[in-house]
Amino acid sequence: MSGMDGHELSAADTASAVGAGTLSATDVCTAALERAMAGADLNAYITLASDGDVRAMAGAAPRGLLHGVPVAVKDNIATTALSTSCGSKILQGWVSPYEATAVAKLHAAGAVIIGKTNMDEFAMGSSTENSAYGPTLNPLDHARVPGGSSGGSAAAVAAGHCRISFGSETGGSVRQPAAFCGIVGVKPTYGRVSRFGLVAFASSLDHIGVFGRSVDDAALGLQVIAGHDPHDATSVDTPVDVYRDQAGQSLIGLVVGVPTEYFPATLDPQIRARCDRALDRLRQLGAEVRPVSLPHTDLAIPVYYILAPAEASSNLARFDGVRYGPRAPADDLREMYEQTRSVGFGPEVTRRIILGTYVLSQGHYDAYYRKAMLVREKITEDFARVFASGVHVLFTPTTPSPAFGFGTRSDPIEMYLSDIFTATANLAGVPAMSQPIGLVDGMPVGGQLLAAHFREADMFRAAFALEGALGSEALT
Amino acid sequence: MSVAEQTDVTSGFEMVVGLEVHVQLKTASKAFCGCSTNFGAPPNQNTCPVCLALPGALPVLNARAVELALRIALGFGFTVNHRSVFARKNYFYPDLPKGYQISQHDQPIAEHGALDIGLVVSGAPRVIRITRAHMEEDAGKSIHDRYDSATAVDLNRSGVPLVEIVSEPDMRSPEEAGAYLRTLKQILLYLDVSDCNMEEGSLRVDANVSARPFGQTTLGTKCEVKNMNSFSGVEKALATEFRRQCGVLTAGGTVQQQTLLWDGHKGEIRPARSKEGSSDYRYFPEPDLPPLIVTDAELSHVRATLPELPVARRARYVALGLSEYDVQELTSDPATGPYFEAVLTLHADPKAVSNWVTGEVRAALNERSAEWTAVPLEPARLAALLNLLRDGTVSSSAAKKIFAQLLTSADTPKVIAERDGLIQVRDDDALAGWVDEVLAENPQEAARFAAGEKKLQGLLVGLVMKKSQGRADPRLVNQLLSTRASG
Numbered sequence: 011m012s013g014m015d016g017h018e019l020s021a022a023d024t025a026s027a028v029g030a031g032t033l034s035a036t037d038v039c040t041a042a043l044e045r046a047m048a049g050a051d052l053n054a055y056i057t058l059a060s061d062g063d064v065r066a067m068a069g070a071a072p073r074g075l076l077h078g079v080p081v082a083v084k085d086n087i088a089t090t091a092l093s094t095s096c097g098s099k100i101l102q103g104w105v106s107p108y109e110a111t112a113v114a115k116l117h118a119a120g121a122v123i124i125g126k127t128n129m130d131e132f133a134m135g136s137s138t139e140n141s142a143y144g145p146t147l148n149p150l151d152h153a154r155v156p157g158g159s160s161g162g163s164a165a166a167v168a169a170g171h172c173r174i175s176f177g178s179e180t181g182g183s184v185r186q187p188a189a190f191c192g193i194v195g196v197k198p199t200y201g202r203v204s205r206f207g208l209v210a211f212a213s214s215l216d217h218i219g220v221f222g223r224s225v226d227d228a229a230l231g232l233q234v235i236a237g238h239d240p241h242d243a244t245s246v247d248t249p250v251d252v253y254r255d256q257a258g259q260s261l262i263g264l265v266v267g268v269p270t271e272y273f274p275a276t277l278d279p280q281i282r283a284r285c286d287r288a289l290d291r292l293r294q295l296g297a298e299v300r301p302v303s304l305p306h307t308d309l310a311i312p313v314y315y316i317l318a319p320a321e322a323s324s325n326l327a328r329f330d331g332v333r334y335g336p337r338a339p340a341d342d343l344r345e346m347y348e349q350t351r352s353v354g355f356g357p358e359v360t361r362r363i364i365l366g367t368y369v370l371s372q373g374h375y376d377a378y379y380r381k382a383m384l385v386r387e388k389i390t391e392d393f394a395r396v397f398a399s400g401v402h403v404l405f406t407p408t409t410p411s412p413a414f415g416f417g418t419r420s421d422p423i424e425m426y427l428s429d430i431f432t433a434t435a436n437l438a439g440v441p442a443m444s445q446p447i448g449l450v451d452g453m454p455v456g457g458q459l460l461a462a463h464f465r466e467a468d469m470f471r472a473a474f475a476l477e478g479a480l481g482s483e484a485l486t
Numbered sequence: 487m488s489v490a491e492q493t494d495v496t497s498g499f500e501m502v503v504g505l506e507v508h509v510q511l512k513t514a515s516k517a518f519c520g521c522s523t524n525f526g527a528p529p530n531q532n533t534c535p536v537c538l539a540l541p542g543a544l545p546v547l548n549a550r551a552v553e554l555a556l557r558i559a560l561g562f563g564f565t566v567n568h569r570s571v572f573a574r575k576n577y578f579y580p581d582l583p584k585g586y587q588i589s590q591h592d593q594p595i596a597e598h599g600a601l602d603i604g605l606v607v608s609g610a611p612r613v614i615r616i617t618r619a620h621m622e623e624d625a626g627k628s629i630h631d632r633y634d635s636a637t638a639v640d641l642n643r644s645g646v647p648l649v650e651i652v653s654e655p656d657m658r659s660p661e662e663a664g665a666y667l668r669t670l671k672q673i674l675l676y677l678d679v680s681d682c683n684m685e686e687g688s689l690r691v692d693a694n695v696s697a698r699p700f701g702q703t704t705l706g707t708k709c710e711v712k713n714m715n716s717f718s719g720v721e722k723a724l725a726t727e728f729r730r731q732c733g734v735l736t737a738g739g740t741v742q743q744q745t746l747l748w749d750g751h752k753g754e755i756r757p758a759r760s761k762e763g764s765s766d767y768r769y770f771p772e773p774d775l776p777p778l779i780v781t782d783a784e785l786s787h788v789r790a791t792l793p794e795l796p797v798a799r800r801a802r803y804v805a806l807g808l809s810e811y812d813v814q815e816l817t818s819d820p821a822t823g824p825y826f827e828a829v830l831t832l833h834a835d836p837k838a839v840s841n842w843v844t845g846e847v848r849a850a851l852n853e854r855s856a857e858w859t860a861v862p863l864e865p866a867r868l869a870a871l872l873n874l875l876r877d878g879t880v881s882s883s884a885a886k887k888i889f890a891q892l893l894t895s896a897d898t899p900k901v902i903a904e905r906d907g908l909i910q911v912r913d914d915d916a917l918a919g920w921v922d923e924v925l926a927e928n929p930q931e932a933a934r935f936a937a938g939e940k941k942l943q944g945l946l947v948g949l950v951m952k953k954s955q956g957r958a959d960p961r962l963v964n965q966l967l968s969t970r971a972s973g
Contacts, residue, residue, distance in 0.1 A: 086542075087542075088540075088541065088542045094541065094542075096541070101541065104541070106535075106540065106541070106542065107535065107540070108535045108540070108543070110542060205542075205544060206542065206543070206544050207542040207543075208542055209541040209542045210541075210542070210774075212773075213773035213774050214773035240546065241544060241546060242544050242546075243544065243545065243546050243547060243774060243775050243776060244544075244773075244774065244775075244776060320770060321770075321773055323576075323768075324574050324576050324585065324586050324768070324770070326585075327576060327578065327584065327585020327586060328539045328541070328583060328584050328585050329541075330578060330580075330585060332580045332583070332639070333538060333539070333540075333583060334540070334541075343580065343637075347578055367768065370576070370768035370769075370770055371766055371768060372765075372766045372768075375768075375769075375770070379770055
């Protein structure tokens, strides 16, 4: 059927059509692969599946929620068919002998993975400029970054290769690129989606997240990968709501909190205006909008940049050249470690390993790590208090700016500040998502919704309604 | 160096020892994955993404390991922490695949124990304080001597569950350290939590030892000694290291804190190969594992399933009227007691049963290198033999012959005794006949015996026994001869 390769259909409609036999899974998935190959200039993928593999997988795709739906997966999530490099030279060409739980769930649901997407090395970055395999371009403006670290997955959806892709978040690495690329990005509650097979950056902050062309696509993608996993001791065994059931739900009775700390005086007035418009729409839909306070918000970035590197310095110790990945030639063990890691890791990863090693060292632990853990508690309590006060969701800007140009954030601290509105949700473990709420200087900006732990449904309820109310306004 | 000179070097110094004992838990699978803990499998066979530390793999705590750790905690009377926290101990080494060991640091599962080591010093029992017991995982093995210029790594042991029991520096001699270790091992074996096999590494001891002048209350600089593969090796290593430190101090030097390896073959101590960053492990809470919460219900369950421990068993056996020696013999390992008691229910003579169990039966086991769980002689058959012995049906020498046969034959002791002619002859006429014959064949001795030379009775009994081919009941022969002497 001409033009019916699923590109225009939602993921749910594609799966239905494939199930009903009106669309062929093979046609849908090979078309997606062709679009991905045609968009090679974006450098969204580190590895693309072969045409033969895609046909084989599509032909054998089981009947599930994603029956015959092509998806892209970030290159730090273990797959057995395609390599998993984490955007790093130190894992160049490494093929996992086991599959991530999320990937196994995708396969069981009938999804077909067309490629492994580009990313900042080990998910450390906010622009995908830190990939050992070159940067990914923003499909909306090739002179700008797609955001990061899941820039490849965001670009794959924004460029129309597929309706759903999967990324990971440690401090906003799904929501920020979703905002930069004008799509929907969801970070679920910590423990909602298994991390088994997600190559760890900072274990207590890492999440697998979902990109969707629409709220509906993202809800469906999350539905498939959510749930308890006995292989992840931090995954939680609580019932999974049906997120797509929130489409069309009224907002009457929904209380939307607007944290003043996320709207500082220095906030770009155009971003503020897009947020105000979104809040107006929420009010018009019947939601009660009220100001709230999350007083420890400004501590999130410093705390994040102590805890995340600390955990990273330990998580990345296994990349030692002994069991997998390239090994540098050397005369003795110590030299082998030093050479392998010096050559294998890029500068940002090296910086964070050194930073993390320092904050965990004797004599510094109390001043940095222990104190940061205490402040993390305060940030978590801020959210708990607000959600206990009757607020269902919070609304904030996702980022302090739209997508920036390549090379414009050469100062690491400046780069780190692009996560200022997103890192809090990783620290507190609460679910959060970004959706397009308008354009600033021709580039999309995102509005962020956050909810209480395991209350993704509240978040989707507001997101579906807001998406519908904004309609084409989101493109202005 | 003469003994006198050795004594000179150490005289005036007190040895201070604290021990760290790593106990490999007897679980079927590893601490954080489902791999087998089976010892002796081909290299790297018992491995999976988790214990190989493949990217993205995550640990999941083995509930059985926790149960065994709690059994240790309750068995030794430690205070159990209802909330304990796993921590990462970070260092680089090829046999540590994650680059960190999952251990417990500032919040271990158990603390504050004490162990009575059975020695009495200055009239008071020696009690060694135990600082803590924490859970952790084992590393793999580096094999340095298999390939010429390369080290091989076997990760079968990677992730095997351990409990580390850390004592206070309370021991003052190699003998006390040895007694502590033997007492500890005995209780661990009773608790059935570990094989405690030092040769296979399921029990490992690191010793911290320092020397200080008698009377000094502050501790001297300690050195850690590793690589001992027996308790006597620990005792020898401690003595050797103590003498070395005393030598340094006597010469006016200072002891440098370091890790040393004991070479059991040479009887020498040498510095260990240094591990990167060994001084700063950068501990922090393991984010992949939630805190370990132990509920009262779980503790009650473990407490209810605790086996009888040596102290309680010894008390019961003392109450049976057994000697201190017999009690020690019967309780030295956990399996002798149940066998002893099974025999005792069928033959109510504790002393006789104890003698046979710790004598003949244990010797038979040792010969076969068998365990008490695989005794080749059912308690009922041993009891039947002891019954024959007690009622005089067989002599004690015959009983030993029958015992040997019982190990290989399915026949009852009675059947064996009858078949082999080992039933004692107790018929007065038959006995009197043999006595008469012996007296007739030895007229001189008979005359002297009749004249009151009582010391000849033993010789005459022996001759009667010989004539009866060992079948005469010696007790009755004695009685008979006594009447002849006085008559």
